[in-house]
Amino acid sequence: MKRDTIIIGAGVVGLMCAYHLHKAGRKVTIIDEGDITDCTSFGNAGLLSAFDKGCLAYPGVISTTMKQMLKGESPVNIHPKLDPKLFTWLFKFAASANEKRFKRTVMLFEKYGEDTLKLYEKMQKEDNLDFDYHRKGMLSVFTEDATYEKKLKECESKDKKTYKILSKEETKEYLPCGNEKIKxxxxxxxxxxxxxxRVMLETKEFLEKEGVEFILNEKIIDIKFSNKKVKSVxxxxxxxxxENFILSTGYQTLLADIRKKSLMMTPAKGYSITFSMPNELKPKTSTLFSDLFIVMTPRRDSVRLTSKLELGSTDTKVVKEQIDSIKSNFEKYTLPFEMKDIKEWTGFRPLTPNDIPLFGRDEEYKNLVYAMGMGWLGMTFAPSIGKIVRKIITKDLENKNSDDVLLFSGFYQ
Structure with a gap:
């Protein structure tokens, strides 16, 4: 049986591509090697961070990371190995960490981030989905005087409606568990x-009820081509x-490798710790410990900490030393409390060297579309990417005719 559109990969990007294509009247099939209960998208912080958070490749990131390493607070670990692709990625990352690219990336983040928030809000309103969604802002907490002063100076050129500088007392109201070391x-x-x-499970349940076909626990390992098109997987x-195929396989590039398409991204291993804590100490909104690269996000029944990036690692297990490091750095700046019902998680994120996702139509095989490389920003941009992919397929657009692909895809940067 020949299907309309097959999406390979059921992370948040795959689900959002399916959602938008289904809304456009397309028959969609999603194939995934798992059962959609604990993929990388489940370990996301839940902070929709398109605004005022910056990106990984920012000016000065190399020197800042080295200083953090000396203090034992570095969020990044690089495992040395003889992998030419990793060395190339690191070189391109260093080259991307400049002021010109940083400014451009921030503008793109804001453009597509605002679009994403509107789409999430629309999904909840029109389809009655419960994402435990709150637009209450992001509290950015500073533990170093120098970075705090630098950020205050940056704010002088911003619209005053987009931020509020909090006093010590106001900070305590938003982050009751914070201690006096916070600057x-x-x-x-x-x-x-x-x-x-909730986003993953609610969206999956909605799509199933709407008739989207799910083929789970089935790993696609081959892709066949004929007459300049993908014939089958x-x-x-x-x-x-x-008729159409979408690759949304996260950090896994097997099918792209078979097609001989080089995707400049690396698997970045990240960690999260989910737990319950006293309600009186929970933060009011998602909180970024800016100098530690730790995000603390309140949820309906729990709190989540996310941090750490390991490059060059292939170990799929939770490494205790990394979890202990997150806790140790976090506890330096918070009041003592007991974490209960702890769940530790790790997974690999598809990280590009310039923070820009990889999406668009294959230049040679016209019925093949990519939707990958969103790194730690999968949740932040997935609905926007899904909407763009829908437009590419339903309007039969080439990349050169899609302003969004030319603007925001790493294939053209």
Whole structure:
């Protein structure tokens, strides 16, 4: 049986591509090697961080990271190995960390981030989905005087409606568990947060009820081409044909490698700790410990900490030393409390060297579309990317005719 559109990969990007294509009247099939209960999207912080958070490749990131390493507070670990692709990625990352690119990236983040928030709000209103969504801003907490002063200076050129500098007392109201070591805080008003698990499960349930086909626990390992099109994809036991194919496989590049398409991204291993804590100490909104690269997000029944990036690691297990490091850095700046019902998680994020996602139509095989490389910003941009992919397929657009692809895809940067 030949299907309309097959999406390979059921992370948040795959689900959002399916959502938008279904809304456009397309018959969609999603194939995933898992059962959509604990993929990388589930471990996301839940902070929709398109505004005032910056990106990984920012000016001065190399020197800042080195200083953090000396203090034992670095969020990044690089495992040395003889991998030319990783060395190339690191070189391109260093080259991307300049002022010109940083400014451009921030503008793109804000453009597509605002679009994403409106789409999430629309999904909840029109389809009655419960994402535990709150647009209460992001509290940015500083533990170093120098970075706090630098951020205050940057704010002088911003619209005063987009931020509020908080006093020590106001900071305590937003972050009751913070201690006296915190140097200062700024509430950036445009950001939002939600519960990634609810987003994934609610969206999946909605799509299933709407008739989207899910083929789960089936790993696609081969892709066949004929007459400048993808003819089929195959698992060990089945072959699937379709009019259109979307690759949304996260950090896994097997199918792109078979097609001989080089995707400049690396798997970045990240960690999260989800727990319950006394309600009187919970933060009022998602909180970024800016100097520690730790995000603390309140949820309906729990709180989540996310941090750490390991490059060059292939270990799929939770490394205790990394969890202990997150806790140790966090506890330096918070009051003592007991974390209960702790769940530790780790997973790999598809990280590009310039923070820009990889999406658009394949230049040679016209019925193949990519939707990958969103790194730690999958939740922040997935609905926007899904909407763009829908437009590419339903309007049969080439990349050169899609302003969004030319603006925001790493294929053209």
């Amino acid at each position: 200062g805080s700024i509430l950036f008003t445009r950001n939002a947060h939600f519960d990634p698990k 195959s698992s060990l036991t089945n072959t699937y044909e379709a």
